[in-house]
Amino acid sequence: MGGSRHDLVTIIGKARAQAKEILTLLESQGHPQTKQSSSLYLALVVIQKRLQAVASEAPPLCQFVPEREQLAGLCEGALAAIKPLLEEAVRIARTH
Numbered sequence: 001m002g003g004s005r006h007d008l009v010t011i012i013g014k015a016r017a018q019a020k021e022i023l024t025l026l027e028s029q030g031h032p033q034t035k036q037s038s039s040l041y042l043a044l045v046v047i048q049k050r051l052q053a054v055a056s057e058a059p060p061l062c063q064f065v066p067e068r069e070q071l072a073g074l075c076e077g078a079l080a081a082i083k084p085l086l087e088e089a090v091r092i093a094r095t096h
Contacts, residue, residue: 004096008061008089009051015085016044022078033078040074040082043067061093068093 019041026034047064068090075083 004092005051005061008064008092009048011085011089011092012044012048012051015082015089016041016048018082018085019044019079022082026078031078036074037079040071040079043071061096065090065093 019037023034023037023041025031026037031037047067050059051064053059068086072083072086072090075081075086
């Protein structure tokens with residue numbers, strides 16, 4: 001796995017872990033953002049798995065930019081803490 005792909009996997013992993021913590025908290029509170037949080041968490045799980053694919057099977061990093069930008073747009077309210085990680089992931093993908 002190349003350096004930039006590794007960095008991206010690390011950042012998405014951090015975002016995923018943070019999204020899972022927030023999802024668990026929101027679920028326990030019956031918070032109105034629970035569904036949005038669940039969607040964000042599941043999307044991050046899928047992105048992380050795609051990034052970890054064998055290099056020959058993994059899509060180019062730039063392919064993930066629109067998806068990550070869309071996810072960053074979901075990061076409002078209780079999910080705002082995840083937005084900087086997704087913005088960093090977009091920056092890395094754009095430069096490679």
